[in-house]
Amino acid sequence: MGTTSFDEMNGHDGDCRQAYAELQAWLEETPKELLEQRRVEAEALFRRIGITFAVYGAENAEERLIPFDLVPRVLTAGEWKRLFDGLVQRVQAINALIVDLYGDAEILKAGLIPEEMIYANPAFRPEMVGIDIPQAVPVVIAGIDIVRTGPDEFFVLEDNARTPSGVSYMLDNREVSHLLFPDLIARHRIRPVESYADELLAVLESLAPRNARDKPTIAVLTPGSFNSAFYEHSFLADKLGVELVEGRDLFVRDDELFMRTTEGPKRVDVLYRRVDDDFLDPLTFRPDSMLGVPGLFSCYRSGSLTLANAVGTGIADDKAIYSYMPDIVRFYTGEDPILGNVPTWRCREPAALSHVLENLADLVVKEVHGSGGYGMLVGPAASKKERATFAAKLKADPDNFIAQPTLALSTCPTFVDGGIAPRHVDLRPFVLTGADGTRIVPGGLTRVALREGSLVVNSSQGGGTKDTWVLED
Amino acid sequence: MHLILRHETSYAYDAPARSVIQLLRLTPRPHEGQHIRRWRIEVDRDATLRPHEDCFGNLVHAFGAEGSFQTLTIAVEGEVQTEDTNGVLRGTIERLPLGLYLRQTDLTTPDEAICAFAMEVTKAKTTLDGLHALTVAIHERLRFDTQATDATTTAQRAFAEGHGVCQDFAHIFIAAARSLKIPARYVGGYMRHADGTEDYEAGHGWAEAHVPDLGWVAFDPANAACANDAYLRVACGLDYLDASPVRGVRTGGLGETLDVRISMREAGAQQ
Structure with missing residues (x-):
């Protein structure tokens, strides 16, 4: 991992890389005023679509747009091939891990992961122990966050096996690109992402319970319109051609789930749920939850209902478990991991903790259960005081933290106030697994840190998004 | 000790309940110091009690009832030999x-x-x-x-x-x-x-x-x-x-009052 960032257009040395040749020429020949005009048009389009994002803790809590950056990110066929193989391998290992942890727990017997890291972890749900997971696919939809530090250096930064969001941006960004830059698109051979909804539908149908009718009934469960990702929930239901439901639209009768429709109750076979485990069923999980459906978990247990994703998959999102992922991949696939991890210090280990405390200025420290860029320290960007405060938190509860080196994340050309400038990016491809294997639409959500020098790409922390082009061979 | 138990849980509602769904953890399981001689659960509604075992090894009965009812009673009765x-x-x-x-x-x-x-x-x-x-x-x-x-x-x-x-x-x-x-x-x-x-x-x-x-x-x-x-x-x-005897949710049934009666006696003891 170099100290200067790799730019995906200009490499390390400033020579335009071949995949970006057309784009660079286009950027040079297009007046900045036209780009600015397109940016305004893009914003208007997004407002019309209604794609917004509620930011928790922001002072004006109203929904706002996640900025869309006009300049697409380009990945070659070769780069994608390696990402694809690595992602398939990793997600298959994650699925095997979760099936194993709620089954025979062979990986713990083999001593690969300390038992207490699993059993003391609130993301591990004892209610899942011994339950038959449909087709042994607990993680139907995964979002794997990838960072890049060089031409061939791709690393997994985070696994999101719970309810990963962002796929609506992947699809909307492409649509907006088509509307705004038909000429630029015509100069490239870009693999389509539009089949995502069809792929997702096929995967969900493949996991329907055996006693479902020929055409299984699928629904998307949302916590409601106040949820930060509500737009995406309604977007996905619409694209899938299935009902968007809230807990109150559903009820359980004799261990089967039904939704109320104008034609009477209709049995639901597969629920793509975007409600967290804790809130799914007040009879089994948090008793005060109004978002779920009483008795829903009994349906799952009895096999009349498939949940995507299953309960308890969040154990794979844990950043301390992440640090074991290379071993996990080897254990379940018998192969070396194609995609590496970012080196990670587990602060629960005393030697690691003292190293982290001594080098806080150079490291990124994260909470093991955290997400969305909340509760993390970016050492180099933090003040001395912030580091001292964080060090105290770290010492008080070391088990709760991991640390990683500050990566020189790759940059992509980005349209900012003064014109085109490099900004740091990451990539979240969406990995779908059904009864017949794993598939990935070529592309994903590229997030970009719009502030100069910033490494935090999370939309809750001022990040934007880019259209991501995977080129044909 | 030969114990005879009766446990009645009765709900009464000011406004009728339209539906209720409950999980009952009301059935003891045997171990070396506890032999179950006889045990039954009855619900005074037209409902099937569907049993399953939860992750803690408890025997759980799920049931749901729909309609319009002013009261609901779950009665448990059994005999257990303990040591x-x-x-x-x-x-x-x-x-x-x-x-x-x-x-x-x-x-x-x-x-x-x-x-x-x-x-x-x-x-x-x-x-x-x-x-x-x-x-x-x-x-x-x-x-x-x-x-x-x-x-x-x-x-x-x-x-x-x-x-x-x-x-x-x-x-x-x-x-x-x-x-x-x-x-x-x-x-x-x-x-x-x-x-x-x-x-x-x-x-x-x-x-x-x-x-x-x-x-x-x-x-x-x-x-x-x-x-x-x-x-x-x-x-x-x-x-x-995780171990509560009744976990349930109902619709309707405003103004719920709950009455629990438990009697426990030793077989053969004076009544």
């Missing part, structure tokens, strides 16, 4: 790894006061002696008060306020044991008082902790003793929520 094993449990159904019982929950998470108390009480003692000491110390420290707390009271709050019911005593015990890295769990069931009382307003709750070489041992901090043959063990879990 005094000094609290030591053998032959229980175990599905989860021991390590899971080190996990604290919202109801059991200890604060510094509980952790310090646990350390102090068990200092320089073996695990078993420490747990006995903890049982007695909680009993001495807390006042039994049926009005002060409810089902959502945390161990922290009950400990700070110094009073509670058997459930609070058990949660504090569990919080303390887990803080010492001793696996512990909540147990719900019934206890027959030594004075021969037959009618009770509530079931009983206590705790089990895992002791090396002995296995699970039942401690009852509300009575400063280990469980014996006066105890009928029904369900266990990480805390009261």
Whole structure:
């Protein structure tokens, strides 16, 4: 991992890389005023679509747009091939891990992961122990966050096996690109992402319970319109051609789930749920939850209902478990991991903790259960005081933290106030697994840190998004 | 002891209930100190009780009823033969790894006061002696008060306020044991008082902790003793929520009143 960032257009040395040749020429020949005009048009389009994002803790809590950056990110066929193989391998290992942890727990017997890291972890749900997971696919939809530090250096930064969001941006960004830059698109051979909804539908149908009718009934469960990702929930239901439901639209009768429709109750076979485990069923999980459906978990247990994703998959999102992922991949696939991890210090280990405390200025420290860029320290960007405060938190509860080196994340050309400038990016491809294997639409959500020098790409922390082009061979 | 139990849970509603769905943890399972001679659950609605075993090894019955009803009664009746094993449990159904019982929950998470108390009480003692000491110390420290707390009271709050019911005593015990890295769990069931009382307003709750070489041992901090043959063990879990006899949700049925009647007597004893 170099100290200067790799730019995906200009490499390390400033020579335009071949995949970006057309784009660079286009950027040079297009007046900045036209780009600015397109940016305004893009914003208007997004407002019309209604794609917004509620930011928790922001002072004006109203929904706002996640900025869309006009300049697409380009990945070659070769780069994608390696990402694809690595992602398939990793997600298959994650699925095997979760099936194993709620089954025979062979990986713990083999001593690969300390038992207490699993059993003391609130993301591990004892209610899942011994339950038959449909087709042994607990993680139907995964979002794997990838960072890049060089031409061939791709690393997994985070696994999101719970309810990963962002796929609506992947699809909307492409649509907006088509509307705004038909000429630029015509100069490239870009693999389509539009089949995502069809792929997702096929995967969900493949996991329907055996006693479902020929055409299984699928629904998307949302916590409601106040949820930060509500737009995406309604977007996905619409694209899938299935009902968007809230807990109150559903009820359980004799261990089967039904939704109320104008034609009477209709049995639901597969629920793509975007409600967290804790809130799914007040009879089994948090008793005060109004978002779920009483008795829903009994349906799952009895096999009349498939949940995507299953309960308890969040154990794979844990950043301390992440640090074991290379071993996990080897254990379940018998192969070396194609995609590496970012080196990670587990602060629960005393030697690691003292190293982290001594080098806080150079490291990124994260909470093991955290997400969305909340509760993390970016050492180099933090003040001395912030580091001292964080060090105290770290010492008080070391088990709760991991640390990683500050990566020189790759940059992509980005349209900012003064014109085109490099900004740091990451990539979240969406990995779908059904009864017949794993598939990935070529592309994903590229997030970009719009502030100069910033490494935090999370939309809750001022990040934007880019259209991501995977080129044909 | 040959125990005969009857437990009636009755709901009455001011406005009729339109539907109800419940999970019942009301059926004891056998172990070496507990032989189930006869047991049945009845619900006075047209509903099928569907049994399953949960992850803690409890037998759970799910049922749902729809329509319009002003009352709902769940009646449990059974006979159990118990033996005094000094609290030591053998032959229980175990599905989860021991390590899971080190996990604290919202109801059991200890604060510094509980952790310090646990350390102090068990200092320089073996695990078993420490747990006995903890049982007695909680009993001495807390006042039994049926009005002060409810089902959502945390161990922290009950400990700070110094009073509670058997459930609070058990949660504090569990919080303390887990803080010492001793696996512990909540147990719900019934206890027959030594004075021969037959009618009770509530079931009983206590705790089990895992002791090396002995296995699970039942401690009852509300009575400063280990469980014996006066105890009928029904369900266990990480805390009261996992073992609660009835968890349900209804629609309609505003103005619910709940009436619980438990009678427990020894077979052959004077009626």
